Amino acid sequence: MKKFALAGNPNSGKTTLFNSLTGSTAHVGNWPGVTVDKREGIYRKSDESVYIVDLPGIYSLSPYTPEEVVSRNFIIDEKPDCVINIIDATNLERNLYLTTQLLEIDVPIVVALNMSDVVRKNGDEIDASALSKRLGVPVVEISALKEEHLDELMQEAIKASNSPRKGITVIQNRNLLHLINDVNIAFELKNIENPLFHAIKLVELDELEMKMHPETVETVNKFKATFENDIFGNDFEALIADSRYEYITKNYATTLKKNKKSKDGSEKLTKSDKIDKVMTHKIWAIPIFVFIMFLVFHLTFSEDLFFLNGLFHLELNNEVAVNIFSGMAYDGQALQGIPSPGVLLQNWMGFLTGKLIDIFRSFMPVGTWYTSLVCDGILTGLDAVLSFIPQVMILFLFIAILEDSGYMSRVAFILDRAFRKFGLSGKAFIPMLTGFGCSVPAIMATRTLEDEREKNRTIRLMTCFSCGAKAPIWALLAATGVMAGFAGDLFVFAIYLGGIACAIIFALFMKLFSKDRYVSPFIMELPAYHMPQAKNVAAHLWDKLKHYLIKASTIIAACTIVVWFLSNFGWDFWHNNAFNSAFDPNDIASYTFKLGNSTQYYLTEITNKDGVVSTIYNMKWSILGTLGQGLRYIFYPLGALEGGWAHGADAWKYSVSIITGLVAKEDVVATMVQLGLNEETIGLSIAGVYSFAFYNLFTLPCFAAIGAARAEQKGKEFWLTILWWLAMSYGFTLIVYWLGSIFSVVWWAGVLVALVLIGIVVGVGITIDRRNKSNKERIKE
């Protein structure tokens, strides 16, 4: 099968093109190894299928960022049959810069001119055939979004892949060309592949190249000594970058015909500029940011939409309305307000999965171990995970919309200054935002941070950002009785906000103990705002949903079986509930509670209407129960005691679910529900809710994320990260629980504390900054 690579700038529509070409065959490349985010898929619409690799978005083939190195190595080492270079036609000049570098490699290239319809709409025009002539490679105008001319593009690419292409360069400085030629010939004689590309990189004194060809470096240096240029001296790197842009500017001028109307000199504000004026406003930017985040969580988790009930004391008694809003489960209770779309869908999903389990149970024999395994084990566990899908998806939907619209990079722009105070760059913000989705790609994304220390810090802070898999925990806790009324969404908001506040405090703490004040550069494109594209958002959501479903059907299902076994069997395997727990609750005639004879097993004898006696062992004495009771002592100071996390003796259940959460964070809720903890039976106090939530938030992430951290960090640093996660979560939760208990917190306290913490930190930061500045000024004087 032929192999094509997709290369292009970030924001050039590369992902859209990739999704359009490969349809549902795409899968995200796995995390170990050198791929930052290399996706692979198959194009099937031509006679022969083509294997397509989506390389990370890059601006150049310099040796400085991992994405660039990955792309460069892929094209050179894996030798794709063709490189499709996607170019954003609305930003031709900078996009072509990468093209000029790709052209130097001996590989067939086809340029996909994306968004040319937008250019035309603006009244401008791009002469594609002239551009093709200049570049010497086919140029196809496409619209990745509207899927226009994609087949044509692929035909061209297949055609191009049949004939080899020799690298060419656009550099026109005669003296420099002379040197490049000499090195090129030397490389050709040595039978080095892609001689021109390597020659130019060597002349640039590219780090990677100098290591590969140390013997030729001398030639370049000798030449350099004799070389003089008016502007650049003998700085070849600058000279080469400049001659690329020089060429493009010339090229660009003749291929792009600007609409005469817009050429009158006065620059009109585009819609994007107008939006940006508000979103990055000096005063309003930060309140707007907080408001948007609040709205996202409110629409996802609120049980009382827009506080209508809180404000107007609406009580929904109408049976039909209650049925609709709470998922066909009218029990005579009035609804406390209209639920948000997230809660509404969750109610419905829970209703459906609940019904599904009932149907399964009705078809399976009563009182067998496999009925118990399927219904009480696997299905109940999966139900807990699956019923939260609507909420998780709605949260992802909002994040995807914010990302696709271009707002997310503005957030980095707005907050960079604050982040830098805490020893992080605004760039670290992007992995952190990813962390709200999933810690695994987020930790992988820290690879884009060039500075080792910044990378380590960012990885350690990652658990502060509540990942999607943790959302069900908050959703479950938010729905419990102690959160009475409309506080659920505010609790979730407080968890997210509190996480961010702690990230800031922890970062400051790390910075205090670091001697180095170096911060890596922040040079970032701010793409124009555009309407989020339903297709992009849907593709993104589908990706997440698929990932979630795969996880649910594999690792989580496996875990629920293990939990089922451990919670239904005692240490002697004899005392178990697997054979008799699935009786019909309506048939119970009488109970007797007993203490088992020779052993410590508490048991309940149940007699049904037919006089059949079955014995139920208290889960507390199962394998899991005893383990959990041991673990409970570890969590005792954090609230694993009566009145804290638990009603009576349930504390071990919370302890166990923390441990199963290591497998996958969805398992926390799956285990809790399997062990009989749900909205009604969860008996956390308010302080307990916060302590349990924050412990789960900050502690070790799932094994997959730990594995990702292991791949990114070397020896000691990795173990320090593990230690940090353990110590920080324990210490912080301890404080939360005891402060919370002393002041017997109410629902809004979490939000208030989070806001006050952020306020204090920002205040202290500004004071320190001012003092530093005035010190510097004093030194100058």
Place this chain on the structure above:
Amino acid sequence: MLKKLDAIQKGETGLVKNVEGDGKIRRRLFDMGVTPGAKVTFRKKAPMGDPIEITIRGYELSLRKAEASLVIIDVEDAQ
């Protein structure tokens, strides 16, 4: 008038004269199109005063004042 890019003011436009700094940062600036001769226009400052946003080669680029101070520009006189 020559000045550093971090001192660019509202409404100002200039041509890049020189890019200082070393290795990585300098190359990054080149790759993003900040090369001598390129036209830069001030767009805005972030709410906290840093980073700044400029228009260069037809797109919006944001960079910190620390990086911008490596770029020397020749500001056109206001018309």
